[in-house]
Amino acid sequence: MDRVTPSLKDKIMTAEQAAKIIKSGDTIAVSGFTSVSYPKAVPKALSERKDVKDCTLIVGAAVGDEIDGALVRNGIISKRFGHQSNKDLRKAVNAGTVQFSDVHISCLPMNMNQKTGPAIDVAIVECTAVTDKGLYFGLSEGTADAAVRNAKKVIIEVNESLPMGLMEMHDVFNVGLPPKARIIPIKKPNDRIGHPYIKIPKRRIAGIVMTKDLEPGQKFKPGNDVTEQIGKNIVDFLKGEIAAGRLPENPGPIQSGVGSVGNAVLETLASSGFKGLSMYTEVMQDSALTLLDKGVLDFISTSSVALCDDTRERFFKDIDKYKDKIIIRPNEISNNPEVVRRLGVISLNTALECDIYGNVNSTHVCGTKMMNGIGGSCDFARASRISIFSTPSVAKNGAISSIVPMVSHVDQCEHDVDVIVTEYGVADLRWKTPKERAKLIIENCAHPDYRPMLQEYFDHAMEVSAGKHTPHDLTQALSWHQRLLDNGTMKED
Amino acid sequence: MDRVTPSLKDKIMTAEQAAKIIKSGDTIAVSGFTSVSYPKAVPKALSERKDVKDCTLIVGAAVGDEIDGALVRNGIISKRFGHQSNKDLRKAVNAGTVQFSDVHISCLPMNMNQKTGPAIDVAIVECTAVTDKGLYFGLSEGTADAAVRNAKKVIIEVNESLPMGLMEMHDVFNVGLPPKARIIPIKKPNDRIGHPYIKIPKRRIAGIVMTKDLEPGQKFKPGNDVTEQIGKNIVDFLKGEIAAGRLPENPGPIQSGVGSVGNAVLETLASSGFKGLSMYTEVMQDSALTLLDKGVLDFISTSSVALCDDTRERFFKDIDKYKDKIIIRPNEISNNPEVVRRLGVISLNTALECDIYGNVNSTHVCGTKMMNGIGGSCDFARASRISIFSTPSVAKNGAISSIVPMVSHVDQCEHDVDVIVTEYGVADLRWKTPKERAKLIIENCAHPDYRPMLQEYFDHAMEVSAGKHTPHDLTQALSWHQRLLDNGTMKED
Numbered sequence: 001m002d003r004v005t006p007s008l009k010d011k012i013m014t015a016e017q018a019a020k021i022i023k024s025g026d027t028i029a030v031s032g033f034t035s036v037s038y039p040k041a042v043p044k045a046l047s048e049r050k051d052v053k054d055c056t057l058i059v060g061a062a063v064g065d066e067i068d069g070a071l072v073r074n075g076i077i078s079k080r081f082g083h084q085s086n087k088d089l090r091k092a093v094n095a096g097t098v099q100f101s102d103v104h105i106s107c108l109p110m111n112m113n114q115k116t117g118p119a120i121d122v123a124i125v126e127c128t129a130v131t132d133k134g135l136y137f138g139l140s141e142g143t144a145d146a147a148v149r150n151a152k153k154v155i156i157e158v159n160e161s162l163p164m165g166l167m168e169m170h171d172v173f174n175v176g177l178p179p180k181a182r183i184i185p186i187k188k189p190n191d192r193i194g195h196p197y198i199k200i201p202k203r204r205i206a207g208i209v210m211t212k213d214l215e216p217g218q219k220f221k222p223g224n225d226v227t228e229q230i231g232k233n234i235v236d237f238l239k240g241e242i243a244a245g246r247l248p249e250n251p252g253p254i255q256s257g258v259g260s261v262g263n264a265v266l267e268t269l270a271s272s273g274f275k276g277l278s279m280y281t282e283v284m285q286d287s288a289l290t291l292l293d294k295g296v297l298d299f300i301s302t303s304s305v306a307l308c309d310d311t312r313e314r315f316f317k318d319i320d321k322y323k324d325k326i327i328i329r330p331n332e333i334s335n336n337p338e339v340v341r342r343l344g345v346i347s348l349n350t351a352l353e354c355d356i357y358g359n360v361n362s363t364h365v366c367g368t369k370m371m372n373g374i375g376g377s378c379d380f381a382r383a384s385r386i387s388i389f390s391t392p393s394v395a396k397n398g399a400i401s402s403i404v405p406m407v408s409h410v411d412q413c414e415h416d417v418d419v420i421v422t423e424y425g426v427a428d429l430r431w432k433t434p435k436e437r438a439k440l441i442i443e444n445c446a447h448p449d450y451r452p453m454l455q456e457y458f459d460h461a462m463e464v465s466a467g468k469h470t471p472h473d474l475t476q477a478l479s480w481h482q483r484l485l486d487n488g489t490m491k492e493d
Numbered sequence: 494m495d496r497v498t499p500s501l502k503d504k505i506m507t508a509e510q511a512a513k514i515i516k517s518g519d520t521i522a523v524s525g526f527t528s529v530s531y532p533k534a535v536p537k538a539l540s541e542r543k544d545v546k547d548c549t550l551i552v553g554a555a556v557g558d559e560i561d562g563a564l565v566r567n568g569i570i571s572k573r574f575g576h577q578s579n580k581d582l583r584k585a586v587n588a589g590t591v592q593f594s595d596v597h598i599s600c601l602p603m604n605m606n607q608k609t610g611p612a613i614d615v616a617i618v619e620c621t622a623v624t625d626k627g628l629y630f631g632l633s634e635g636t637a638d639a640a641v642r643n644a645k646k647v648i649i650e651v652n653e654s655l656p657m658g659l660m661e662m663h664d665v666f667n668v669g670l671p672p673k674a675r676i677i678p679i680k681k682p683n684d685r686i687g688h689p690y691i692k693i694p695k696r697r698i699a700g701i702v703m704t705k706d707l708e709p710g711q712k713f714k715p716g717n718d719v720t721e722q723i724g725k726n727i728v729d730f731l732k733g734e735i736a737a738g739r740l741p742e743n744p745g746p747i748q749s750g751v752g753s754v755g756n757a758v759l760e761t762l763a764s765s766g767f768k769g770l771s772m773y774t775e776v777m778q779d780s781a782l783t784l785l786d787k788g789v790l791d792f793i794s795t796s797s798v799a800l801c802d803d804t805r806e807r808f809f810k811d812i813d814k815y816k817d818k819i820i821i822r823p824n825e826i827s828n829n830p831e832v833v834r835r836l837g838v839i840s841l842n843t844a845l846e847c848d849i850y851g852n853v854n855s856t857h858v859c860g861t862k863m864m865n866g867i868g869g870s871c872d873f874a875r876a877s878r879i880s881i882f883s884t885p886s887v888a889k890n891g892a893i894s895s896i897v898p899m900v901s902h903v904d905q906c907e908h909d910v911d912v913i914v915t916e917y918g919v920a921d922l923r924w925k926t927p928k929e930r931a932k933l934i935i936e937n938c939a940h941p942d943y944r945p946m947l948q949e950y951f952d953h954a955m956e957v958s959a960g961k962h963t964p965h966d967l968t969q970a971l972s973w974h975q976r977l978l979d980n981g982t983m984k985e986d
Contacts (some may be wrong), residue, residue, distance in 0.1 A: 095959075096960040096961060111923070116924065178745050179741065181834075181836070183835065187873075244611055248672065336834075341829075344674060359903065369958075370961070378906070378908065382875065385607070413903055413906065431610040469587050470902065472860045473976045475971075477860070477971060481967050
């Protein structure tokens with residue numbers, strides 16, 4: 001089968017020709033999620049151009065250095081919407097040279113469809129193939145569907161290194177706009193509700209570029225004793241919920257953020273004898289594929305297949321085996337609170353810091369410096385059956401406590417955080433008052449070095465706020481962060 | 494028609510007899526929402542008992558003084574879940590004598606159904622009638638359905654002053670538990686999806702008490718120049734969205750929190766010539782009924798019909814006229830993000846304070862003192878098509894600025910707040926960076942007395958945080974609140 005249907009072959013051009021379609025000041029939306037299946041050839045050609053400036057970039061969530069790195073370093077991008085994880089972009093965001101506006105992952109495509117933001121001039125999307133039916137995306141969907149739907153012109157990179165078997169894995173579904181928005185009829189993670197392709201009229205296809213280069217595989221971040229213990233603590237908690245009858249024997253689909261804690265949880269679930277589990281998540285990593293092979297997982301709904309080089313090779317080779325076990329969905333569906341709540345997803349996300357009352361900061365170091373963005377954590381946390389946030393109890397060799405009196409920025413409010421887990425233990429915050437939460441978090445989760453300091457803060461706050469609902473001393477609530485800024489550690493002399 | 498079906502007449506008893514069913518340490522769940530259709534007779538009898546202590550109370554949202562006042566003053570309630578608005582309860586919560594745990598309104602019934610909290614010993618619910626089919630609730634649903642579904646014993650107050658016409662207005666729908674949770678098939682505010690009654694086996698009915706007393710009608714809080722101007726600003730903003738094609742001519746159902754701003758918005762919509770609008774909300778007030786009469790609204794989906802005495806009388810008299818124009822739903826449906834997002838609800842909620850980056854505090858005075866609770870604002874704000882928060886620019890005769898450098902507590906994070914409105918103007922925060930938001934909020938929304946102070950904070954924060962993504966000086970971020978605590982004003986000497 002041809003990668004490009006005959007009727008569209010006249011659209012094929014070089015990356016350099018395609019890059020010329022983009023003008024200064026354009027708003028560009030690209031495919032790509034967790035640096036998987038973003039367009040590479042056209043951005044590379046674009047980054048060579050000296051005459052393009054002040055472009056706005058809209059991305060589902062995080063693309064590779066060819067876009068978030070090179071286009072930023074070369075001054076082509078001055079405004080950026082959506083999650084990011086590139087170090088040069090992060091620097092530019094925190095230096096104010098790139099204007100960055102963050103948004104819940106499930107909301108970005110909705111906002112694009114509702115056309116509340118900048119009009120999209122050009123979409124650039126990586127595809128496996130383009131047939132008479134439409135575009136078949138690659139290893140991720142992200143907001144590629146919304147980009148194609150809303151852009152004036154669409155540039156397609158058809159990557160011939162992507163296996164054709166990927167074509168059947170996608171499930172594109174257009175929710176539509178209120179008052180005619182549709183029910184999302186997913187009742188199980190493996191329900192297919194749409195089409196594996198997205199339609200596009202020929203007149204909006206500005207160019208098709210044939211490519212062969214895959215992006216670099218994900219880098220495996222090995223776990224350590226701490227992440228392993230966090231994983232065990234989470235699985236012990238889940239087993240307790242099952243034993244108490246609050247979760248079914250096969251606990252509801254799992255969502256897991258990127259990182260080694262998610263891997264540790266999956267591996268501990270496997271070694272605990274769980275079988276036939278499923279994931280309803282925005283990204284699947286190597287460990288998930290391994291557990292699919294072992295039958296620990298029997299289905300994965302995701303928006304991105306984010307694998308290391310070796311595992312990706314295995315996945316490509318055996319793709320026929322995985323066709324019925326993985327669905328790749330657009331962000332508007334993978335992260336939609338409607339589905340997350342209905343399925344009873346158990347969400348596992350990482351906190352940058354938590355406070356003693358259960359508020360979570362996922363994004364801002366010391367309240368000011370943006371890390372990667374909010375991602376899908378809010379989409380999942382508020383809608384999930386059990387919202388678990390984990391973090392090692394300390395960072396920077398103990399100079400930073402991940403449990404603080406008051407978080408310096410709130411992404412997840414106290415009502416969206418059911419359980420906090422560190423390597424020291426679990427704080428189950430459900431149905432608890434702020435004061436009860438403080439006790440649990442300090443005693444079960446904080447690092448022993450910081451427990452007395454946290455207890456002292458709480459006791460003092462009880463006193464100065466006369467025991468009010470949420471005790472605080474506003475003159476000291478953020479003093480730990482200030483000490484870190486001043487002295488490089490949250491510890492006192 | 495009998496209020497109580499013959500087969501259940503043997504369950505009829507006095508309020509005093511029913512109150513004896515409750516024992517010390519029991520967990521009690523009651524009907525009632527915004528102090529409407531909560532049980533009154535049995536709580537009154539219970540409050541006389543000297544031998545009952547340490548009970549836990551679960552309420553959808555806010556009940557009258559017979560419960561949240563008297564049972565607290567008499568030491569019967571020591572723990573309380575769900576939104577509240579009684580002054581004595583608020584005092585007890587902030588004195589630590591009643592343990593209070595707050596929760597999103599849409600989540601409380603879900604949590605009750607999932608049995609993650611205390612087992613419910615007794616439910617007490619006000620009903621219009623009890624037939625062979627089941628219970629027909631009164632002027633509100635709230636979490637009454639979850640209370641009936643999960644309580645070991647159910648006490649029913651059948652209020653003979655409630656018009657029988659109310660029976661047809663209800664629509665009870667049990668979402669169920671994952672992995673078998675159901676799609677909520679509402680596509681328009683007036684879609685009926687369930688039954689007007691809730692089934693209950695006779696063996697779980699512990700008693701039926703016949704009553705006649707209605708709760709006191711709502712107190713009308715008259716608007717003033719400030720709330721009127723806020724209403725006008727909101728309507729001007731909505732008209733602008735329609736003109737720009739970002740909202741349809743008939744903008745999506747409206748949710749409006751309790752209070753005079755909601756009234757002002759509805760009245761301004763009416764005087765602007767809008768017709769055929771609808772509400773998908775948790776509470777309807779007097780003005781909504783008037784607009785239903787005028788055809789400005791043609792349908793209201795709510796969880797509570799909260800009217801002043803006169804209007805309630807008119808509503809009761811003309812109830813046949815309203816039967817097809819109002820549906821009373823349980824909180825799990827009225828506030829469900831699935832439906833709110835699908836319908837494209839425009840949400841109007843009140844902020845206690847906003848910060849210059851768009852975070853909103855809805856609950857905690859100076860970060861410590863609980864006011865009423867989070868209510869349904871989070872349910873609506875994150876899922877709505879446009880999430881609007883309004884507040885007068887100052888409080889306490891100007892001693893308090895509602896716009897502050899950093900809110901002292903975050904209920905709505907920056908990503909859940911689309912638009913902030915005061916009497917001075919509108920800040921449309923969608924797709925804006927934190928720095929752009931600060932400019933808009935300071936210039937358009939802050940009171941002129943506080944604008945220079947806010948600008949000074951922002952400029953200073955830009956400097957000390959070297960222009961990072963969200964500029965702050967953590968030593969000063971909460972200093973306005975501390976000054977208020979110390980000096981009684983946020984203003985500087």
